Amino acid sequence: MTTTTSTQWQLAARPVGEPTADDVRRVEVELPELADGEVRVQNAFLSVDPYMRGRMNDVKSYVPPFALDETMTGGAVGEVVESRSDDLPVGTVVLHDLGWRDVAQGPAAGFRAVQPTEGVSLSAYLGVLGLTGLTAYVGLTEIAHIRESDVVFVSGAAGAVGTMVGQIARLKGASRVVGSAGSDEKVALLTSKYGFDAAFNYKTGDVAELLAEAAPEGIDVYFDNVGGDHLSAALGAFKDGGRAALCGSIANYNATGAPVGITNMTNMVTRGLTMQGFTLGNYRHVAPAFQAEMGPWLADGQVVHDETVVDGIDSAFDAFTGLMRGENVGKMVVRVG
Template sequence: MTISTQWQLAARPQGEPTPDDVRRVEVELPDLTDGDVRVQNEFLSVDPYMRGRMNDVKSYVPPFALDEAMTGGAIGRVVESRSDDLPVGTVVQHDLGWRDVAQGGAASFRAVRPVEGVSLSAYLGVLGLTGLTAYVGLTEIAGIREGDVVFVSGAAGAVGTMVGQIARLKGASRVIGSAGSAEKVELLTSKYGFDAAFNYKDGDVAELLAEAAPEGIDLYFDNVGGDHLSAALASFRDGGRAALCGSIANYNSTGAPVGITGMTNMVTRGLTMKGFTLGDYRHIAPAFAAEMGPWLANGDVVHDETVVEGIDSAFDAFTGLMRGDNVGKMVVEVG
């Protein structure tokens, strides 16, 4: 008998999720059938988009079902197999997170080759969807150009730290980031190569951005929305471009979304603003891997992780992520 410890959604959150909205359960897994594998997860990913999936609304991914295990990125090793394609010991990446043991058809799991000296958790971050999101947003959505002045909101998070570094490697003349503490601001400039950064809690975001980019910006990578997006619209130079990746300022909102100002600048300054999700850009993954691999190996890209220990702490890791407790990618080490 194999028991899988899993997290289920028990209720739709109203505002910030609470422990009453989830439950930790132990599920007895059935015997494997032909083509199935059983995987001991080693790392789980928690991500901002999961908050949207807790709501029963139409989006680019279906909402989590009540009283069923939630899902998300994970990586682990096959411990039992009835598939010739994925023998015992294979390291696999998949979407059956929020549990310590995952099981299903082999087609739901993708074998990856571990990189010596690199934690498997990197496949959930810098070498995975996090890094790819940053790359796609800069290259495919916003079309970064040599000499661009780039502004990144949520810059100390998993995606934001990658955006700043990739922008520099792609020829940005100046990279500016916003974060939620003095410690994170210092980290952006001392470790991640940002030319300037500010704590958005220190004052009006538009004024703080104007101080950091007195001549304006050309490209904005948006992880926050709200006042950050309004500030970018006010700061854009002619022909500016925005890649809209997230809107964390509104994820736990129970009222009307924060209004955006400066929309007339879309016309008067000839701006382009485009939202995206990765589903339509998976074909970019080989180009991303071809560049990110050498960047990481050469030390051109660095990355941080905030690691929370134990499957029992998965929900705490998620709520901590939503509060901004993390630097870089937030992962759960299953143990």
């Protein structure tokens, strides 16, 4: 079915603190006729991710900020419903970055065809088989250089990236995998489903003390999705030669006051620690190695994944704010419907 109207979400104002409904607007956009080489795609699933909060600020970063009064972008997967490109005929399933809308349109070069896997939802290409899984893989292998017998600590472990980090760490030979999460239910899920050896609810006590209980002999690798007190705790728990992969700092994304200072930094010197941040743009070359390993892991059931699915394009902003409040388990996606 050909659709000529697209429901889209635009950034109306720069948020101060937690984004509110006043910072965005839902609009109806009439799409023009396709030009040569273009395709029209009915999105099936949209991705909402923590990095999008940073793009709402007008600051220099690794990706440009969202422009005011323009439709936001993000990962999406859908099906070509109209095409003027021989490369992407009608019916092709594609990945692309024109999220935050139900119907996307543009040059075929901006869309990448994927082969659906029987029994696997298309949303997996936004998570375990996509950038989420690749982020976990890159952080462990290229940044933290995980080794057999490492003790690995993951903050925000019940999120989309965190759940993948824990499982990949185990498959790469970690001797102990520890995670933090924001509820007792998530903690239970980490140890019962995702194979974590220990996990703790960071809201129930001092993070450094909770980490010391979960990893009494210290840690070798820290995968940081949170920052703040979690990073300070990890710096205090590292063994000599410890390595930290800094992926996110969700504790600070909505902060309006001065940033929380990081403690235990002297251990960087005295214990010979390495701490490195990363974004995927510099590691796209790792994707083939990731796909070669993740595909069989997923097929064999060695890797499992959860999704939190929110229905309807009208609910996209609620899904995003829910993600920022930690209401998801695993990958948060919007099923366009």
